Amino acid sequence: MRVLGVDPGSNVTGYGIIEKNGSLLAPVAWGTCRTRGRSSFPDRLQEIFLKLQGIIEEHRPDAVAVERVFLSKNPSSALKLGESRGVALLAAAHRSLPVFEYSTREVKQAVTGYGGAPKDQIQKMLCRLLNLTKPASHDASDALAVALCHLQSFRLREISQTA
Numbered sequence: 001m002r003v004l005g006v007d008p009g010s011n012v013t014g015y016g017i018i019e020k021n022g023s024l025l026a027p028v029a030w031g032t033c034r035t036r037g038r039s040s041f042p043d044r045l046q047e048i049f050l051k052l053q054g055i056i057e058e059h060r061p062d063a064v065a066v067e068r069v070f071l072s073k074n075p076s077s078a079l080k081l082g083e084s085r086g087v088a089l090l091a092a093a094h095r096s097l098p099v100f101e102y103s104t105r106e107v108k109q110a111v112t113g114y115g116g117a118p119k120d121q122i123q124k125m126l127c128r129l130l131n132l133t134k135p136a137s138h139d140a141s142d143a144l145a146v147a148l149c150h151l152q153s154f155r156l157r158e159i160s161q162t163a
Contacts, residue, residue, distance in 0.1 A: 001019070001020045001062050001063070001151065002017060002018070002019045002020075002028065002059065002060065002061045002062050002063075003017065003018055003019075003020075003061055003062065003063050003064070003065055003147040003150050003151055004016075004017050004055065004056065004059065004061035004063070004064045004065070004092075004097075004147065005017070005018070005064075005065045005066075005067075005143040005144055005145065005146035005147025005148070005149075005150065006052070006064065006065070006066045006067070006088045006143055006146065007067050007139050007140075007142035007143040007146060008048075008066065008067065008069075008081060008084040008085040008087075008088050009081065009084055009139065010035070010041065010044060010045075010080040010081065010083070010084045011034070011035055011037060011044070012032050012033070012034050012035075012139050013032065013033040013048050013051075013052070013084060013088065013139070014030075014031075014032050014033075014137070014138075014139030014140045014141070014142050014143035015029075015030065015031060015032070015033065015052070015055055015140065015143045016029070016030040016136070016140055016141075016143035016144030016145075016146070016147050017029045017030065017055075017059050017061060017147065018130070018144060018147040018148055018151060020151050025129065025130060025148070025151065026130070027130045027131075027132065027144065028059060029055070029058075029059055030136050030140040030141075030143065030144050031136075031137075031140050032137060032139045032140055033047070033048050033051035033052065033055075035047045035048060041080070041083075045083060045084065045087050048084060048087045048088070049087045049090060049091055052087070052088060052091035053091050053094065053095075056091060056092070056095050056097070057095075061097065062097070062098075063097060063098045063099070063100060063150065064088070064091075064092035064097050064098070064099050064100070065099075065100045065101070065102060065146045065147055065149065065150035066085060066088050066089060066092075066099060066100070066101050066102075066146065067085075067101075067102060067103075067104060067107060067142065067146050068085075068101050068102060068103045068104070069081050069082045069085055100150050100153070102146060102149050102150065102153070106149060106153075107142075107145045107146050107149040108122060108145070110145075110148060110149035110152045110153065111125050111126065111129070111145045111148055111149065112125050119138050119141070119142075122141055122142070122145050123135035123136070123138070123141045126141055126144050126145060126148070129148065130144065130148075
């Protein structure tokens, strides 16, 4: 199973693809979709959509896992984040891929065992779990963590259904 994890953002959207073969986890690709900051917001959303479409086309994931929007003190930022997230959902739906959503706390819990883990702890655990030689950027690490969270959650669902 190959999963695309997405950490949405209006300026930087992180992505990470992990493949699971039996009990083996292998990172396939990761990085960021950076938009031109001076572009209009609709143009930036289109850039994110097109870049995610290219990633989906190139790597052919079986599912997409997206981080849920958390409540923010700034309503304008939360709305923009939600719109960026919507573009990621649209990119998955455009290719008829199943979408799974996870809260930040669920992702951190799945990767580190602690729902309040700081970003550097997540990066260190990803290096260990995925045999990365150096940490990915924060945005790409967050996306890899979302993909890993889905793979672990999916496995738990399979186990509970067979029990």
